[in-house]
Amino acid sequence: MNKIVGLALLVAGIILLYFGYTEYNSFASQATEMVKGSPTDNSIWLLVGGAIAAIIGIGALLKK
Template identity: 40%
Template sequence: MNKIIGIALICIGVALAFWGYDVYDSASSQITRTLNGETPLEAWAAMVGGAVCIVFGAFKVKG
């Protein structure tokens, strides 16, 4: 059961990371970064959350 949860966490983490990068690379985000230098919190949250899910998923699959 732990391996199934781990695989699901890895899949969710990869999807979150890609979605976060997509938000980061969107046209509106590029304009915002150009004007005031800030990256949307939504992009950072998705990328960091995806990375955390991948790490926890890897530990579940490994252990």
């Protein structure tokens, strides 16, 4: 059961990282970065959430 949850978290983390990366490279994020000096909050949250979910998923898969 834990392996299924770990795999689901890993897949969800990878998907969130993909959407965060595309959002980070979007025109709106680049325009915001030029004005404010930082990318949009949405892209940062997607990247952070994806990284955390992927790390937890990998940890659950590697746990005996």
